[in-house]
Amino acid sequence: MRKYILKRVLYMLLTLFLIATITFFLMKLLPGTPYQNQDKMSASQIHMMNVQYGLNKPVWQQYLIYIFGMVHGNLGISFQFSSQPVSYLIATRIGPSLQLGIQAMIVGSILGILLGAIAAIRKNTWADTLATLLAILGMSIPNFVFAVLLQYILGFKLKLFPIALWDNFSSSILPTIALAMMPLAETARFMRTEMIDVLNSDYIMLARAKGLTQAGVVWHHALRNSLIPVITLAGPLAVNLMTGSMVVENIFSIPGIGEQFVKSITTNDYPTIMGVTMVYSLMLVVVILIVDILYGIIDPRIRLSGSEVNA
């Protein structure tokens, strides 16, 4: 198992390196320059700035300098925020984003699994219809629409939660709900299909023949087996949450990394774009690694064949 994880970590590093390379060159293709008041600047001023930020060197040199810095933990200096180091910018802003993402992931997947399981157990009843309807709504309505609706109804009309503020836990509830809708809907839809399949299988029939009640069958046998394919969703859902949080953070004016990312792209803040991309990529590969390890824990067939191969 340890050897397996070690191997996976090496692959992760390779993946991150490739992402860094591709992002770097793609970013260089972005139109425009980092200087917002460029038309008021003289040619020599621009040249001076370029020299200061190392933008006068050939692209391949810039690339090597960047990769060298990144390996040593130096993500460069932000262009837009009074010359703050990017690593500092990220460190101060990642907290709210992580909190929001993890909350949305937990709420979305747990409620989704529950909703999907109920829909499967009560197949073709009103509960199933309601769950399916919710899933379709969750998938087809973009999270920024949810965000605004929640702000209007729960924040503005009912005054239950702050509209756009970031201080205590209650201010994180609305953005979490808005962000969790998509994972919730996806998980519910997937879970329902899997659970129906599992509930029709022979071993569930035999579990009933053993004298297990419906609840016992679901709890002891059906849930775990239905979860195996659902876990695969965690990777794509994590991506979804990251991109979703960029918009949602903006709507609720949360000082998170997503909001930062959007700003840095519009201002061609190269080091910040790179830094935030790398942080997102790191989170994603870690999520994928966790998913693979979880797979092994939930499905003994994978666990054992994995340890045999890597023993």
Added chain:
Amino acid sequence: MENILEVKDLTVNFGTFAGDVQAVRGVSFDLHKGETLAIVGETGSGKSVTTKAIMGLLDSNAKVASGTIMFEGQDLLKASAHEMATVNGNSIAEIIQDPMTSLDPTMTIGKQVSEPLRIHKSMSKEKAIARTKEVLELVGIQNAAARMKDYPHQFSGGQRQRIVIAMALVNYPKILIADEPTTALDVTIQAQILNLMTELQQKIDTSIIFITHDLGVVAGMADRVAVMYAGKIIEVGTVDEIFYDPKHPYTWGLINSMPTLDTKADRLYAIPGTPPDLLDPPKGDAFAPRNAYALKIDTQQAPPFFPVTATHAAATWLLHPAAPTVTPPPEIVRRQAIYQQMIAKGFDQPNNPAVKLNTPATDQ
């Protein structure tokens, strides 16, 4: 003979978009204590639905239209889901066809086999583990104590079926329902599993309902045989009566299509035609359209059961006193002749195991 289970006039319909499929149409039979009753019939004849009704495990679109299933003074058809849960896996247990899919892939077999113990007997963990080990050894799983921690995919098909049997027998059920328990296994493993079941039946004194379409297996396993066709039992008798003196033309057809050592023909006999559509079953004898011996009345009125002996009865108008005498197919005539000889030699209703194989206890 004491009856442990009495099924009377069981009728089960399945609601579909096209209408009600009449899967089981008035089935009645008794299961005697300690016997093996084989229910034979082709796919879709209602064998499995009958046993599902006994265990209360019918699909949600099934409707029990009439009937009673009496077990220990209780009508199982009237039992609630909760009451059924105390019967299933305790007094009545089941083995199903495919051992590759009948075990939960994510649970150790020790846990799965001990599950009925935990559900029905308030047994301490140590005791349950000991009992599970004992039962696994009984069904021939070697090194049971260590293998209890293994998962189903670490066992072969034959071993898995042994585990499924262990799971069914762990509470020493009074009735064991075996729904084609050997169909998915290869022939040598089949023989081992069948021998194991006979052996265990004697050890723990259980009654078996054995569902199959394999007449060879029936001959080796069963005490009595019920032949089902289109949702009805059409003939019932001891294994010798069914194999050597069948009365219903459908049973003739079944036996005729079974190859024997004397079969010389290039092609095996097959009953012509296909089973009737149970959405709209024929009015008279459902077998009439495929029956070369059908009488006019067969298309108009369903035949009642005519008793042949105390243990043998068949639902065919050919047994009516007014029916014309017909000559059955040659193979049946040959068998009836053997049967007459057997009776003449003073043989009386033996349990005649046609095949008994000596097999090693394991199939590693």
